[in-house]
Amino acid sequence: MNQEPDVIPSDSTPSPVRYTQFVLKVSKFCNLRCTYCYEMPNLGDRTQFSRDQLQQLYRNIAPYYRMRAEQDNRPTEIRFIWHGGEPLLVHPAFYWDTFADQQEIFGVNQPIANYVQTNLTVLDDERLRLLREGFAGTGVSLDLYGGLRRNLAGNDQQTRVLRNMDVLKKREYSVWMYYCSYEKEHRPDQGNLRILCPSWIRLSSPTFVRRCIRRSASTV
Numbered sequence: 001m002n003q004e005p006d007v008i009p010s011d012s013t014p015s016p017v018r019y020t021q022f023v024l025k026v027s028k029f030c031n032l033r034c035t036y037c038y039e040m041p042n043l044g045d046r047t048q049f050s051r052d053q054l055q056q057l058y059r060n061i062a063p064y065y066r067m068r069a070e071q072d073n074r075p076t077e078i079r080f081i082w083h084g085g086e087p088l089l090v091h092p093a094f095y096w097d098t099f100a101d102q103q104e105i106f107g108v109n110q111p112i113a114n115y116v117q118t119n120l121t122v123l124d125d126e127r128l129r130l131l132r133e134g135f136a137g138t139g140v141s142l143d144l145y146g147g148l149r150r151n152l153a154g155n156d157q158q159t160r161v162l163r164n165m166d167v168l169k170k171r172e173y174s175v176w177m178y179y180c181s182y183e184k185e186h187r188p189d190q191g192n193l194r195i196l197c198p199s200w201i202r203l204s205s206p207t208f209v210r211r212c213i214r215r216s217a218s219t220v
């Protein structure tokens with residue numbers, strides 16, 4: 001877990017809300033074996049946060065932000081960013097339970113938002129509901145180059161991820177992409193696209209990314 005500093009608005013007008021983020025690696029367990037993953041030795045480890053541990057975490061955090069709000073009458077929106085491993089391998093019931101605990105421990109006056117960063121290879125009705133109703137937004141990990149995002153059998157999963165992104169896009173979920181690899185040593189054999197893509201990849205549709213990947217392969 002780590003905490004990033006508050007976001008301070010750049011203009012001189014005080015913002016009514018501060019933001020702070022806690023990035024929670026709920027578990028290192030993952031169904032993929034991306035070639036560049038720095039957690040490779042731990043991806044089979046199913047250890048995860050317990051509900052009790054998270055309750056204690058919330059109890060530790062809550063008084064500080066209550067005190068800050070009392071000091072200057074400005075609430076802080078606390079954002080929990082759920083990472084892994086692959087956080088959607090954890091059963092949705094776990095998240096509903098911990099969201100309920102957040103409500104109880106922080107109280108109704110404390111703004112809370114939960115986000116998830118996922119490889120989006122596992123998507124079913126329960127997880128669709130979780131992404132829609134439980135999380136304020138979904139970040140999807142993707143690569144600009146194929147052949148890196150592999151499952152345990154070594155098969156590329158990029159197409160599956162793009163297909164699942166299409167599902168979310170069509171249903172108008174709040175979703176964005178993070179491309180995880182673009183460095184030369186990560187590229188299997190193709191493309192000079194890294195110069196072109198960083199600025200627009202987060203805004204583009206899965207179809208556009210597919211086109212981008214195809215064009216990348218054809219430019220070398």
Ligand code: SF4
Binds near residue numbers: 034043085
């Ligand atoms: S999805 Fe993330 S955690 Fe899983 S293997 Fe790929 S980089 Fe590692």
